[in-house]
Amino acid sequence: MSHKPLPGFRDFYPEQFAERAHIFDTWRRVVRRYAFQEYDGPPLEPLELYTQKSGEEIVTQLYNFVDKGERAVAMRPEMTPTFARMVGAKAQTLRKPVRWFSLPQLFRYERTQKGRLREHYQLNVDLVGEADVLADAELLSVALEIMRAFGLTAADVRARVSDRRLLNGLLTHLAIAEPAWPAVYTVLDKLERQPRELSAEKLAEAGLDDEAATAVLGFGALDFATMRARYGDAPAVQPHVARFAEYLAHCDALGVADWIRFDLTIVRGLAYYTGIVFELFDQVGEFRAICGGGRYDNLLKSLGGADLPALGFGMGDVVIGELLRARGLMPPTPSTVAIWVAQSPDTPDAPHAALRTAAALRGAGCTTEFALRVQKLDKQLESGRKAGAGTFVIVDPGMGDAPWRVRRTGNDDVIFSSLDALCAWASSNGTVR
The missing domain is CATH 3.30.930.10 (Bira Bifunctional Protein; Domain 2)
Known part of the structure; x- marks a missing residue:
């Protein structure tokens, strides 16, 4: 065929x-x-x-x-x-x-x-x-x-x-x-x-x-x-x-x-x-x-x-x-991923916490992806970069009151203690697609 x-x-x-x-x-x-x-x-x-x-x-x-x-x-x-x-x-x-x-x-x-x-x-x-x-x-x-x-x-x-x-x-x-x-x-x-x-x-x-x-x-x-x-x-x-x-x-x-x-x-x-x-x-x-x-x-x-x-x-x-x-006027293909959610593989509740985080970000209008199987953190971040993500949310319930770290290229990590606060930040910082 x-x-x-x-x-x-x-x-x-x-x-x-x-x-x-x-x-x-x-x-x-x-x-x-x-x-x-x-x-x-x-x-x-x-x-x-x-x-x-x-x-x-x-x-x-x-x-x-x-x-x-x-x-x-x-x-x-x-x-x-x-x-x-x-x-x-x-x-x-x-x-x-x-x-x-x-x-x-x-x-x-x-x-x-x-x-x-x-x-x-x-x-x-x-x-x-x-x-x-x-x-x-x-x-x-x-x-x-x-x-x-x-x-x-x-x-x-x-x-x-x-x-x-x-x-x-x-x-x-x-x-x-x-x-x-x-x-x-x-x-x-x-x-x-x-x-x-x-x-x-x-x-x-x-x-x-x-x-x-x-x-x-x-x-x-x-x-x-x-x-x-x-x-x-x-x-x-x-x-x-x-x-x-x-x-x-x-x-x-x-x-x-x-x-x-x-x-x-x-x-x-x-x-x-x-x-x-x-x-x-x-x-x-x-x-x-x-x-x-x-x-x-x-x-x-x-x-x-x-x-x-x-x-x-x-x-x-x-x-x-x-x-x-x-004429060079066709825009480049945009990345389909705004946020990549990664999880700490060493924390027992991290997988479900990552899923809840991804669901909340999607509900806030952010295009969000994550690895569909357990991987080391570096591997997850590399997958996100290949997908075109510019913002990474690392979920680690083991960090206590501040389990969300936002990492963007060239910037220091931003720590969030509230999922609502994370979603509000994401919606107002160019990560909505």
Whole structure:
């Protein structure tokens, strides 16, 4: 039998689990600060929930099967369909805007590569019931505040932001026929990764003339000010420029403007996005997108039956973990032991006195361990040091009225005559975990 997990899956030994816990704890701490509530759904859903959203071709990327009830089911590859179903079921009674988040484990059968496995955990943050661009600014602020909480700065991470409505207005102004828009989106999405000549060829195949193709190929170099000066007065573009300017002003007020780069090549691969979209990338360009999302105002109606504006993002644990390790920002695995209780092996009542001491310290909130068999005192202390303990309580009933000695590296022993006093001292001296 192989001792390795399946390809694309991970074992989480205590060190890796501690890293995952750090990511999860940071996610939860920040998102709850923005008043989002946590939810979850089943890891197994009807297959049609995903084919309805993404088409039958999605099946090749799923872990799907027919269950014992003859139902076609799949392990969830994403959370949005489940979210849409749940919101749709209670849309009339939910307080708006809905602010929900989840940390599901997701499964996709696809080729494994750097930053992408066949399973991962993902923070999903969604906001439903508000169409104003202030909601879009709030959503991006959440994602960037998470970056700050991990110790990253605007010098480390950039939010590349666009607006599908603005892009569509530009294409309309350039007299590019709407049936050609998907081909233009594809070219823009790959503009940085494929030769300019190939991009121009793809645009020509889509029916664009040289002037329109040249304009589209220049979109990647446009900052917002230049785009506004060049196209901002065009009737098809002007309202979208004004709205995006308002969005940027909100982002500035929220303290995240320094992280943002206007980028028309960010179109997001999923066809259901309808408004402002964004992706977070490390500035070095070493990793895949850290995070991606945007506005999807039509999706809830098609999946959950609730006609409500909505927006959200997903942030996976794989890429953010790789980035934090590469930048030296992943904290070391903490010791699990705060106090080690040792006993004098030469005193008859010492074993039970040590157990009572450990129980009292645990009751006071201190992470406490002791040797599970009789050992010499030096051996017990050595075991405690190997466990990472920094505080040792030596129990010796033979010492009469002061049977507890606390020993810390570099300090003189502190003597206690009361177990209550010992527990109070331990609780106030950094030994609570």
